[in-house]
Structure formats: structure tokens, C-alpha cells
Amino acid sequence: MVSMETVFSAVALVAAPFAGGLLMGVDRKITARMQSRMGPPVLQPFYDVLKLWGKSPVITSRLQPILAFGYLGFSFLSVALLLFGGDLLSIVFTAALAEVCIVTVSMSAKSPYSYLGGRRELFCMLSTEPLMILSALSIYIVTRSFIVENVLTFEEPLLPLLPGAFIVTGIVLLIEMRKSPFDVSASSHAHQEIVRGVYTELSGYTMALVEVGHWIRTVLVLSIASIFWAPNILVGWGLALALLFMVILADNAFPRLSWQRMVKTSWALGFALIAANVLLLVVTGGATI
Amino acid sequence: MRLVTRARLKSPWILHFDCGSCNGCDIEILAALTPKFDAERLGVVNIGDPKQADVIVVTGPANPRSARALRSLYEQTPDPKVVVAVGACAATGGVFRNCENVFGGVDKVIPVDVYVPGCAARPEQIIDGLLLALRKLKEKDGG
Numbered sequence: 250m251v252s253m254e255t256v257f258s259a260v261a262l263v264a265a266p267f268a269g270g271l272l273m274g275v276d277r278k279i280t281a282r283m284q285s286r287m288g289p290p291v292l293q294p295f296y297d298v299l300k301l302w303g304k305s306p307v308i309t310s311r312l313q314p315i316l317a318f319g320y321l322g323f324s325f326l327s328v329a330l331l332l333f334g335g336d337l338l339s340i341v342f343t344a345a346l347a348e349v350c351i352v353t354v355s356m357s358a359k360s361p362y363s364y365l366g367g368r369r370e371l372f373c374m375l376s377t378e379p380l381m382i383l384s385a386l387s388i389y390i391v392t393r394s395f396i397v398e399n400v401l402t403f404e405e406p407l408l409p410l411l412p413g414a415f416i417v418t419g420i421v422l423l424i425e426m427r428k429s430p431f432d433v434s435a436s437s438h439a440h441q442e443i444v445r446g447v448y449t450e451l452s453g454y455t456m457a458l459v460e461v462g463h464w465i466r467t468v469l470v471l472s473i474a475s476i477f478w479a480p481n482i483l484v485g486w487g488l489a490l491a492l493l494f495m496v497i498l499a500d501n502a503f504p505r506l507s508w509q510r511m512v513k514t515s516w517a518l519g520f521a522l523i524a525a526n527v528l529l530l531v532v533t534g535g536a537t538i
Numbered sequence: 539m540r541l542v543t544r545a546r547l548k549s550p551w552i553l554h555f556d557c558g559s560c561n562g563c564d565i566e567i568l569a570a571l572t573p574k575f576d577a578e579r580l581g582v583v584n585i586g587d588p589k590q591a592d593v594i595v596v597t598g599p600a601n602p603r604s605a606r607a608l609r610s611l612y613e614q615t616p617d618p619k620v621v622v623a624v625g626a627c628a629a630t631g632g633v634f635r636n637c638e639n640v641f642g643g644v645d646k647v648i649p650v651d652v653y654v655p656g657c658a659a660r661p662e663q664i665i666d667g668l669l670l671a672l673r674k675l676k677e678k679d680g681g
Binding site: 277281284285286287288289290293295296297298299300301302303304305306307441445448449450451452453456 | 541542543544545546548549551573574576578579580581585586587589590592614616617618
């Protein structure tokens, strides 16, 4: 007998890429409004991906197609792990595997732009991975579990206990969505940073696959943000969407920083916020180490 | 209409190449992309990567210096693609027509689908040209 929860998780898994695409469309619309223009239709990301799918591909290295599929697959797997109540740490590591795929794709082609993009993507990983692990750790300190299922059934909302970890998730979202000030490896929405960064050598269906993978990763980070108000999923997603809005606002308000600054800022902010948060928890008796 | 064809008409990513123009038309192309004219409402995005482009927008007269780069960009852009020649120079060579270091219009080097006249071409005309290019794209698709 399949439980209601399993069915719900399966439906959510199938819906994840569509939700991600829609969020990207809304993002482009909001960005356009912030720049006082009309902006493309909300379904624009779907048109883009369909078009890319229909274009004749230029395969510049033999690894490209399989790694593009790998990027999409591992992104999917990380969301699946989250939805079916897996381990927070394994989710972070699976998401990192997807990153490894895109870095390898960009470094396997003989193009300086692509190579530079891949190198910068590694620095993005270097910035986000420790923050994700620290966030997961701080959740563990409060709930005494890395398992999403147990975190979700924790009796009180996590946000009042872990505001620092929530902000850190926001920083991860900023880098993950390739938004200013941290859009160093490639810029979102077909804008340019050292031409196309990690996307330079991708075209046709490989680009479409990577784009869908990118949507799914965005959904993944937003889902992790929604865990911070686990007792009520609607409030959780409200918080996640508020975080997304802040990211879009930052994208339109800040210029791009160099990758050195990105690593320094994200580490300094991330470590400081998490450390302060955990220290406060221990002092006030909210948690024990 | 096929789903992919419909998506194609709604998402023209443009590759902008300056063959040796005076920069007048290039400024107008960028003006067409800025908030006032907002070509992005039609799905138009300026992209630097020929492998991901659908529409090649060329300004300036074809000449021996830039012909190789232009041909290379054309070959790197995967099918289906259309070429829009923006401005008098790109169409015929303009005021540089009979110079010995100028071939003439861009169509001396690569096949051109749409010519946008003007010196410099106005942003409205450029957007019109892009829409005409999309119609050509649809014809190429057999739609």
C-alpha cells in the first residue's frame, strides 16, 4: 500500500521542474518591472528551453551530452532525496555532484571562456558547499537529526531559533541562481559574464538540459529554505518566496563582485552568522552541543 | 504549428556583430534592447555566444578584415538561423560602397534574410526587422 505522503512526494517531484521554470519566468517579469519595462511573458523560460531543444546541437566534446544528462539527473536526485525525507547531508553532496558535472563539461571543451567559467564555478562551489553543510549542521544542533523527515516533524518552527542559518541559505540561493553580486561563473537569463562562462560550449539540447537542471536546483534551495517553517508548509514556502524576492532585489541593486570577493564575503558572512547563531542558542539554552 | 516552432518564434536570441560600422547602428541596436523599447518582451535577448544564437544581427560594411570572423560566426551558429543586416552599410556598403577595402553589403560574405535600412536604423525599425526575421524563420521551418 502506497501512503498518501509518497504519492504527494512523487507529484511534487514531477512538478519540480515546472515550478522552477515558472519561478524563473516570474523572476524575469519582476526584474523587468524593477527596471520599468514590460518584460517577457511568464512562460518565457519554457519557450527558451523548447527552442534550445529543437536547435541542431554543436557537440564540442564527447563528454558533453552524458554530463549534461548527469547534471540534470543529480539535480533531480537531490530534490527527490529531499521530498522523500532523506538525509540533509546526502542532499548537499548529491547537489555537489551535479555541480561537478557542469564544471567537467565546461573544462572538457577546448575554449578559454568555457574553461574560465568552469574555474569560477569551482569557486562558486567553494563558497556554497561549506555554507550548506554548516546550515545542515546548525539544523542538526537544534533538531538532533539530519533526516528531513525528522526535521519536518520537529515541534516548533526553526526560523526563530536559526535566523542566521536562514540568511545563509539566502546567500547560497544568490550564488546558486547566478545573480548579482555573485554571478561570476555565468550570468542568469542569457546575460553575459566573460561571454557565457560555464555555458559557453553548451548549445541545443545540452543547454536545454542544463537549464532545466538549473531550475531544479533553484527549487531545491528554495525547498531547503521552506524547511525553516516546517510545521506549516505554506508559511515555509511563503518564506522561501520572500527569500527569492530579496535575491531578485539584490540582483537589480548590486553590481557584480569579483570571484575573490565572493569567496571572502560568503565565507566571512556564512561562518560569522552560523557561529553567532549557534552560540546564542547555547547561551539561551535552546540547544546543547 | 509544432510546439518547437512556436517556441522558436517566441525566443529569438540575437548575436550582434559589428563588421566595421561607425557604431551608430550598434547604439540603436542596444537602444532597442533597453527599457524604453524593451525588445525582451518579445523574448529577444542579446547573447554573446554564437552556439546559442538564433538571429545574427550584423552592422557595417563587409570588408576583408572582418569577413573571416563573420563567416566563422555564421558557421558556428546552429540551424535554424536567420541573418538581419542593420543599416545602409550592412545592406549595400553605404557611403563606403566603392572603397577598395570594402566588399559592399554583408550579403557578399554570408546569406542575408532581412535588410533594415537607415543611417542609422531606428530602434523601432530594428525591432520590425527582427519580427520579419522571425517570419522568415517560420517559413524555413515550413510553417
